[in-house]
Amino acid sequence: MAVVADRQIIHETEIRPRHYLNVNHSFWSWFFTTDHKRIAMLYLGTITVFFLMGGVFALLFRLELMTPEGDLFQADTYNRFFTLHGVLMIFFFLVPSIPATLGNFLLPIMVGCRDLAFPKVNLASYWIFVFAGMFGVGMLASGGVDTGWTFYAPLSTHYSNTSVFMAAMAAFFAGFASILTGVNFIVTVHKMRAPGLTWFRLPLFVWAQYATGIIMMLGTPVIAITLFLVALERVWGVGIFDPAHGGDPVLFQHMFWFYSHPAVYIMILPGFGVISEVIACFSRNKIFGYHFIAFSSLAIAVLGFFVWGHHMFIAGQSVYTGVVFSLITMLVAVPSAIKVFNWTATFYGGNVTLESPMLYAIGFMGLFTVGGLTGLFLAAMGMDVPLHDTYFVVAHFHYVMVGGMVMAFMAGLHFWWPKMTGRMYPEFIAKFNAVIVFLGFNATFFPQFILGWLGMPRRYHAYPEEWQVLNVMSTAGATILGFGFTLAIAYFIWSLFYGERAGNNPWGAKGLEWTIESPPTTHNFHHIPTVTEDPYNYTGREEVNVQQ
Amino acid sequence: MSSNSVPEIGPSTPYFAGHFEDVDQKIESDILGMWLFLAQEIMFFGGLFTAYSVYRHAYPDIFQLGADQLNYLMGAGNTMFLLISSLTMAMTVYYTQHGQFRKQLLCFLATMIFGSLFLVVKYFEYKEKWDHGLVPGLNWDPHTVDFAAANLTSPPENLKLYFILYFTMTGLHALHMVIGIGIGIAIFINMLLWKKYGPNRYMAVEMFGFYWHFVDIVWVFLFPLIYLI
Numbered sequence: 001m002a003v004v005a006d007r008q009i010i011h012e013t014e015i016r017p018r019h020y021l022n023v024n025h026s027f028w029s030w031f032f033t034t035d036h037k038r039i040a041m042l043y044l045g046t047i048t049v050f051f052l053m054g055g056v057f058a059l060l061f062r063l064e065l066m067t068p069e070g071d072l073f074q075a076d077t078y079n080r081f082f083t084l085h086g087v088l089m090i091f092f093f094l095v096p097s098i099p100a101t102l103g104n105f106l107l108p109i110m111v112g113c114r115d116l117a118f119p120k121v122n123l124a125s126y127w128i129f130v131f132a133g134m135f136g137v138g139m140l141a142s143g144g145v146d147t148g149w150t151f152y153a154p155l156s157t158h159y160s161n162t163s164v165f166m167a168a169m170a171a172f173f174a175g176f177a178s179i180l181t182g183v184n185f186i187v188t189v190h191k192m193r194a195p196g197l198t199w200f201r202l203p204l205f206v207w208a209q210y211a212t213g214i215i216m217m218l219g220t221p222v223i224a225i226t227l228f229l230v231a232l233e234r235v236w237g238v239g240i241f242d243p244a245h246g247g248d249p250v251l252f253q254h255m256f257w258f259y260s261h262p263a264v265y266i267m268i269l270p271g272f273g274v275i276s277e278v279i280a281c282f283s284r285n286k287i288f289g290y291h292f293i294a295f296s297s298l299a300i301a302v303l304g305f306f307v308w309g310h311h312m313f314i315a316g317q318s319v320y321t322g323v324v325f326s327l328i329t330m331l332v333a334v335p336s337a338i339k340v341f342n343w344t345a346t347f348y349g350g351n352v353t354l355e356s357p358m359l360y361a362i363g364f365m366g367l368f369t370v371g372g373l374t375g376l377f378l379a380a381m382g383m384d385v386p387l388h389d390t391y392f393v394v395a396h397f398h399y400v401m402v403g404g405m406v407m408a409f410m411a412g413l414h415f416w417w418p419k420m421t422g423r424m425y426p427e428f429i430a431k432f433n434a435v436i437v438f439l440g441f442n443a444t445f446f447p448q449f450i451l452g453w454l455g456m457p458r459r460y461h462a463y464p465e466e467w468q469v470l471n472v473m474s475t476a477g478a479t480i481l482g483f484g485f486t487l488a489i490a491y492f493i494w495s496l497f498y499g500e501r502a503g504n505n506p507w508g509a510k511g512l513e514w515t516i517e518s519p520p521t522t523h524n525f526h527h528i529p530t531v532t533e534d535p536y537n538y539t540g541r542e543e544v545n546v547q548q
Numbered sequence: 549m550s551s552n553s554v555p556e557i558g559p560s561t562p563y564f565a566g567h568f569e570d571v572d573q574k575i576e577s578d579i580l581g582m583w584l585f586l587a588q589e590i591m592f593f594g595g596l597f598t599a600y601s602v603y604r605h606a607y608p609d610i611f612q613l614g615a616d617q618l619n620y621l622m623g624a625g626n627t628m629f630l631l632i633s634s635l636t637m638a639m640t641v642y643y644t645q646h647g648q649f650r651k652q653l654l655c656f657l658a659t660m661i662f663g664s665l666f667l668v669v670k671y672f673e674y675k676e677k678w679d680h681g682l683v684p685g686l687n688w689d690p691h692t693v694d695f696a697a698a699n700l701t702s703p704p705e706n707l708k709l710y711f712i713l714y715f716t717m718t719g720l721h722a723l724h725m726v727i728g729i730g731i732g733i734a735i736f737i738n739m740l741l742w743k744k745y746g747p748n749r750y751m752a753v754e755m756f757g758f759y760w761h762f763v764d765i766v767w768v769f770l771f772p773l774i775y776l777i
Contacts, residue, residue, distance in 0.1 A: 115567035116567075121581075246603070
C-alpha cells in the first residue's frame, strides 16, 4: 500500500540513526510511551524494585529461622514478613516477570510487526500495574498483612487486624494489568504475524506467551472478583464467606485456587518459552519435537484449569472429588515432561557451548525437573496428608518458581540483554554468577525438602532444636542467592554505561529479533519481513566444520 | 456508498494507527480483542454466578424469600429498557456503516436515553431497599420481611447472603452501565460535533455496540435469576 511505503521512506531517511532508547529523552516520552519496547523497560525497572523488596523480606525471615527460638522477631512480625514476601513476589514479580518484560519486548518483533495490536492498552496495563503497586506500598506503609498470600477466609475477612483491604486491592488491580497484557498478546499473535510467518514457523517463545495469555485472560478475572468480595466483606462485614451468616469459607478456597493454580502456569509457561530459545541457540541445533513443545504449552494451559482442587485435599473436599483432581494433576506432568525430554534431545547432535544464558537454562532444566517431580508427591492424595503445609511444599514450589521461573528469567535476560540495550555484560562474571545462583538456590531449598519430610510445618517462626542445622544451611544459601541477584543487577547496570557494543547478533542466533539492530529502532523493522524458513534453522554439528 | 454528510477519508488519511499494515488488520484485531475482553468479563461475572448457584442450592427458601422482597415490575421495566436500547444500538451500527448520519445520531441518542432510564429505575429500586433496611453492612434492619410466614428452615440471618449477592451482582452490572454511558457520551460528542464515524470509520461505534450488548445480556441472565425464580 502507498501509505506503508511512505512510512518506510520516512524511517530510512530520518529515524535510522536513532533507536528506541535515544529517540527522545523526555519524561513524557518514557512514561506515556506506546512503544512496546519502552513499556517493557518500564516494567523491568518496576518489577525489579518489587523483587528486591520481596527479597529483603525473605532474607529477614530466614534470619529469624537461624535459631530455633523465636528471638529476633515476634510471631506477628514474622507472619507479616512471609506474607509480604509472597504477595510481592507473586503478584508483583513472578506473574508480570517474563510476559510484561521479555514478552512485551520480543513478541511483536518475533511475529514481525511494529507494535502489539493495542499499544495504548499496553500503556494502560503498565499504569494499572503502577496503581496496584501504590496499593502495595500502602499495604506496607500501613503495617503489612499477615494472612499469607492466600488470603484464606475467615482469617482474612474477620480475624486479621492488618491491612488485608490494601493487599486485596493491590492484587485486584495488578490482575487487570495482566489481563490486558494477555488479551494484547493473543490478538497480536493471531492478527499481526508477518507475511509467511505461519503458526508453525512461530518461535516457541511466542507459543508459550500465547498459552500464558489464555490463562491470564480466563483465570485472572476470577481472582479479581474473589478478592473484591473479600474486600467487601472486610469493609462492611457482609458475610459472604462467613459461616455465621451462612457463607462458606471453602467456596473462597475454590474461587481462589481456580485462578491461583493456573497462575502457577502463568508464572512458568513463559519460562518454558525462554528455555526453548536458549537451548536451541547454544546447541546450534534445530529444536527437537517443535510441534510437541508448542502443543504441550497449550495442553498445560487447558489442563491447568482443572487441577485447583489438589490444594484442598484436606480442606473438607470429598474423596471422590479429590481422586479426580489428583488424576488430572498427574496428567499435567505429561506435557511438562515432554518439554524436558525434547530440550534434552535438542542437545544431541548439537554443538553445545556454555555461555551464561545456557548455564541458567541448564540449571533451569535440573531444578524444574526436581520441582516437577516433587509435585507428583503432593498430587498423590495419600502423600499429601502428611506433607501438606510443611516445608516440603515450600521447597517444591520454590524449585518451580525460583529454580524454574527466575532461572528462566535470568537466562532470557542474559540472552536478550544485548538486543534490548545494545550492550554486552561481562560474560565471565555472568558465568560465575550463574554458578553462584545455582549453588545458593540449592543450598537454600534442598534442606527444606528434608525439613518438610521430617515434619517441619511452614509459617512458624520457632521450631525444635534438632532442625537447626538444616535451617542454618538454608539461611546461608539464601544469603548466597541474595548476593548472586545483587551482583547480577550490578553488572547489568554497569553494562548499560560501560558494556561492549553488542552488534546485531552477538550469539549467532536465528530468529527475526536478531535480524534487526541492537537496540531496535522505534518501529522495529524498516520493512516488514517476509518469512520463508522454519524457526531454529541451525545446522547442528555441521556449523563446527564450517567455522573450523 | 457514503452519503454526503460523511467527510470523505482518502487513502492518505491515517485513520488506523501506524503499527497496522492496513485497515483490515486493524478491524480484525479490534473485533478479536473485544471478544477476548468480553470473555474475561464472562469469567469476572462468572465468579459471582458461581457463588449465587452455590448459596441458592444451600438455602433455597432464603433465596425465595429474598426474591419476594424485590419489585419485579421495576425489574421487568428495566429489562424492556435494555432490550430496546440494544435494538437502537444495533441500528446505530447499521446506520453508521451505511453513512446515514441523522439516523445514526438519533438511534445512538435513544440508546443513551434508555440506558439512563435503566439507571434511574435502579436508583429507585435501591432506595426502596434502603428504606426497608435491606442493605447488608450499611443499613440492615429487615423490619418489612415477614420471617414467620415464610416457614424458613435456614437461619433467618442468612437473608443477608441473598442481598449481598443481589447488590454485588446488580451493582457491578450498573457500574458497567455507568462506564458504558460515559464512553457513549464521548462517542456521541464526536458524532454530533465532528461527524467522526461513517462508512470508512465505524469500529469505535461497533466495538461500543459489542460492549453494550454484552452488558445487556448479563442483565438478561440476572433478571430471571434474581427476581423471578
